Amino acid sequence: MQLSTSILLIIALAPLAGCLLAGFLGKQIGRAGAHSATILGLLVSCGLSFHVLYQLVWAGAANYDQNIYTWFEIGRFNASIGFMIDRLTAMMMVVVTFVSLLVHVYTIGYMADDPGYQRFFSYISLFTFSMLMLVMSNNFLQLFFGWEAVGLVSYLLIGFWFKRPTAIFANLKAFLVNRVGDFGFLLGIAAVLYFLNTLDYATAFAAAPTLVGKTLTITQSTQWDAATVICILLFIGAMGKSAQVPLHVWLPDSMEGPTPISALIHAATMVTAGIFMVARMSPLFELSQGALSFVMVIGATGALFTGLIGIVQNDIKRVVAYSTLSQLGYMTVALGVSAYAGAVFHLMTHAFFKALLFLGAGSVIIAMHHEQDMRYMGGLRKYMPITWITMWIGSLALVAIPFTSGFYSKDAIIEAVGESHRWGSSYAYFCVMAGAFVTALYTFRQMYLTFHGKERFTVVAQHGHHDGHDDHGHHAPGELAHAPHESPWVVTLPLVLLAIPSLLVGFFTVGPMLFGDWFGKAIHVEEANNVLGEMAGHFHDAASMALHGFWSLPFGLVLLAFAIQTYIYLFNPALAGRIKGALKPLWTVLDRKYWIDDVYFALFAKGSVKLGRLFWKAGDAAVIDGVMVDGTTGVVERIAAGMRRLQSGYLYQYAFAMIIGLILLLGGYWLFGPTLAVH
Numbered sequence: 001m002q003l004s005t006s007i008l009l010i011i012a013l014a015p016l017a018g019c020l021l022a023g024f025l026g027k028q029i030g031r032a033g034a035h036s037a038t039i040l041g042l043l044v045s046c047g048l049s050f051h052v053l054y055q056l057v058w059a060g061a062a063n064y065d066q067n068i069y070t071w072f073e074i075g076r077f078n079a080s081i082g083f084m085i086d087r088l089t090a091m092m093m094v095v096v097t098f099v100s101l102l103v104h105v106y107t108i109g110y111m112a113d114d115p116g117y118q119r120f121f122s123y124i125s126l127f128t129f130s131m132l133m134l135v136m137s138n139n140f141l142q143l144f145f146g147w148e149a150v151g152l153v154s155y156l157l158i159g160f161w162f163k164r165p166t167a168i169f170a171n172l173k174a175f176l177v178n179r180v181g182d183f184g185f186l187l188g189i190a191a192v193l194y195f196l197n198t199l200d201y202a203t204a205f206a207a208a209p210t211l212v213g214k215t216l217t218i219t220q221s222t223q224w225d226a227a228t229v230i231c232i233l234l235f236i237g238a239m240g241k242s243a244q245v246p247l248h249v250w251l252p253d254s255m256e257g258p259t260p261i262s263a264l265i266h267a268a269t270m271v272t273a274g275i276f277m278v279a280r281m282s283p284l285f286e287l288s289q290g291a292l293s294f295v296m297v298i299g300a301t302g303a304l305f306t307g308l309i310g311i312v313q314n315d316i317k318r319v320v321a322y323s324t325l326s327q328l329g330y331m332t333v334a335l336g337v338s339a340y341a342g343a344v345f346h347l348m349t350h351a352f353f354k355a356l357l358f359l360g361a362g363s364v365i366i367a368m369h370h371e372q373d374m375r376y377m378g379g380l381r382k383y384m385p386i387t388w389i390t391m392w393i394g395s396l397a398l399v400a401i402p403f404t405s406g407f408y409s410k411d412a413i414i415e416a417v418g419e420s421h422r423w424g425s426s427y428a429y430f431c432v433m434a435g436a437f438v439t440a441l442y443t444f445r446q447m448y449l450t451f452h453g454k455e456r457f458t459v460v461a462q463h464g465h466h467d468g469h470d471d472h473g474h475h476a477p478g479e480l481a482h483a484p485h486e487s488p489w490v491v492t493l494p495l496v497l498l499a500i501p502s503l504l505v506g507f508f509t510v511g512p513m514l515f516g517d518w519f520g521k522a523i524h525v526e527e528a529n530n531v532l533g534e535m536a537g538h539f540h541d542a543a544s545m546a547l548h549g550f551w552s553l554p555f556g557l558v559l560l561a562f563a564i565q566t567y568i569y570l571f572n573p574a575l576a577g578r579i580k581g582a583l584k585p586l587w588t589v590l591d592r593k594y595w596i597d598d599v600y601f602a603l604f605a606k607g608s609v610k611l612g613r614l615f616w617k618a619g620d621a622a623v624i625d626g627v628m629v630d631g632t633t634g635v636v637e638r639i640a641a642g643m644r645r646l647q648s649g650y651l652y653q654y655a656f657a658m659i660i661g662l663i664l665l666l667g668g669y670w671l672f673g674p675t676l677a678v679h
Contacts, residue, residue, distance in 0.1 A: 001059060008064070008085060009068070011097075014048075015041045016041075018040065019038065019041075021033075026122065027118070034121045042125070045132070049093040053087075056090050063084075064083060067138070068080075071141075079139075080138075080200075088276075092276055097132070099498075102355070103124065103355070107124065109487060111260070120160060123156050123157050127269060130152075130153055131146065133149065134147055134273055138202070139199045144189060146273075151174075151182065151270075155174060157264075158253075159257070169253070169256075177247050177249060180247060181247050184240075185238075186237075187233045188230055189234075205283040231284055232294055234277070234278070237277070241271065243328060244332055259358060260359070262358045266321065271328055272328075272331075272351065275344070275347050276347070278340075279335065279340040279523060282340050283524040293424045296417075297427065299328075299333035300333050300427060302326065303329030303432055306322055307325070309593055311438065311441050311442045311445065312587055315373060316365070320446075331347055333432055337416050337417050338422075339531055340525065342412050345510070346409035349505060356393070356502055360394060363492070371480075374450055377456060378456040379454055384484060387487065391447065391451070393502055400436065401555075402546040405501065405506030408545065409510075414436070417432055420531050422529075434557075436554040436557050445569065448569035452569065507546075508542070511542060
């Protein structure tokens with residue numbers, strides 16, 4: 001059985017059609033028309049994505065790899081638009097379209113009073129189209145198109161509220177940091193073309209073994225392994241897109257965008273693009289132990305150290321943002337130990353529970369009249385029972401409580417790192433193990449500050465009608481126009497629909513996706529690197545794995561963190577302030593985010609401005625204006641002034657000049673004439 005090309009085209013183009021309708025005809029079709037068109041496009045795309053997954057997994061359809069349109073040909077090189085659809089791609093298509101569909105529905109409630117309603121729906125549909133083009137591509141050039149399109153639309157979405165200076169700063173920061181990663185990514189694609197003479201995935205992967213022994217000459221005495229160069233350059237692209245240290249600084253600031261964007265960017269689309277790309281490139285990465293060690297160490301560093309920053313955050317969305325950074329670190333560590341299936345499995349489970357946490361945070365923000373500081377919340381569980389329960393489900397999955405989806409994927413990664421003997425694996429194992437404790441600390445702190453304990457907000461008398469959406473800072477922090485209440489069904493329904501896979505999807509998929517050959521040839525792992533294969537011998541079934549998890553060290557660390565935060569925030573809240581005072585130096589380091597942002601701003605932002613001023617004053621003003629422009633005009637002016645003196649109009653001066661000229665000509669002929677004649 002062969003997958004239908006027309007169905008694949010509809011999956012990719014349906015969100016684009018919704019985007020164009022909402023974007024260009026937004027005023028004509030109105031708000032209802034904009035969200036109806038985009039949601040219908042996503043509904044079609046999501047339904048057909050599930051159909052494709054069914055065809056590949058249960059109906060016996062063959063993998064699809066065909067070019068649909070040839071863009072251009074130059075000699076033996078050609079650029080095509082085509083699709084490679086295997087189980088890895090189909091799983092990504094389902095996750096992207098399902099989460100995006102729920103975000104679209106949620107947006108109806110969250111953005112109800114925003115004047116840019118139609119524009120927002122147009123952007124998020126374009127975002128989904130870009131991500132689908134990225135994951136469905138069968139060649140590096142189309143991959144790069146989707147890669148850049150996702151980056152462009154993220155820039156538009158993060159700065160959606162463009163009248164806020166903080167939003168403009170955040171989207172510019174995201175754009176510039178991603179350009180750093182994308183420069184490495186483009187060099188990596190160029191290296192693939194240089195060494196393998198193709199941009200087609202299948203051809204490149206088939207030719208990958210020929211990279212063994214090839215080197216790139218940097219200097220006469222320096223040669224780098226070709227496979228290592230290609231993989232590290234490609235991974236630099238992933239470091240930007242998937243916010244890996246040290247290119248992670250853009251992601252927390254992207255919270256300046258509306259909450260649905262936080263869920264879309266951080267859960268299923270943009271930040272997971274780098275993880276998917278490395279998994280797709282597994283035939284190349286398996287050729288370089290050095291590149292894989294580099295990937296593992298970078299991921300481990302992010303998993304622990306960005307998670308630590310989440311402990312000191314007070315903004316409800318920023319806590320979840322730093323959680324995303326940490327979980328992306330876990331996925332990257334899995335890639336680095338050749339557990340590509342583990343990374344993609346965690347990508348899938350994380351998409352559900354992280355989208356749930358972001359949308360849940362947005363529901364709280366709606367109820368709190370756009371207040372995001374958790375210090376002015378507390379006791380919300382009685383006002384928002386659905387949001388409270390669903391966010392607890394997402395939180396339990398995030399900290400990897402056995403039987404939740406997050407447990408199966410996260411615990412498998414920790415075990416895989418423990419099985420690895422690659423250089424750096426001991427450091428990585430410490431980071432992912434300590435990260436389990438850190439994750440539980442900031443997660444339980446967030447839940448207690450938001451939903452439990454005493455109420456730290458006051459309801460003040462308010463004249464006129466308020467619906468909870470249009471209050472933008474008219475009260476002091478912690479003052480609300482009226483008591484919080486549960487969000488409308490268009491907000492809570494996506495929370496419930498995301499809570500279900502957050503609880504159940506891991507239990508039903510861990511066996512085939514992690515320890516079976518579910519991905520087939522979509523992921524390539526050398527036998528010597530197959531840590532998941534070694535773990536498969538100890539796996540019996542999902543229930544046994546979860547029961548064993550209750551006796552594991554990560555679960556013990558989670559219990560310890562739970563006990564600490566429960567005591568502090570439910571029984572002794574004053575202790576939190578005393579701990580902060582006692583650990584003031586450490587708290588300052590985390591609050592300033594290790595000063596990485598400050599260094600970047602001083603070195604690159606201010607440094608670039610100073611360099612520009614230097615070029616302006618020394619180059620433009622002094623050299624170009626002073627010497628080349630003003631200097632040239634000055635010389636011409638002086639020559640002209642001298643020539644004007646010669647043109648006096650007196651006949652005797654002209655006769656005298658002619659006599660002097662004739663004497664000079666005769667003298668010159670007398671001196672040099674014989675010499676010229678001889679030669």
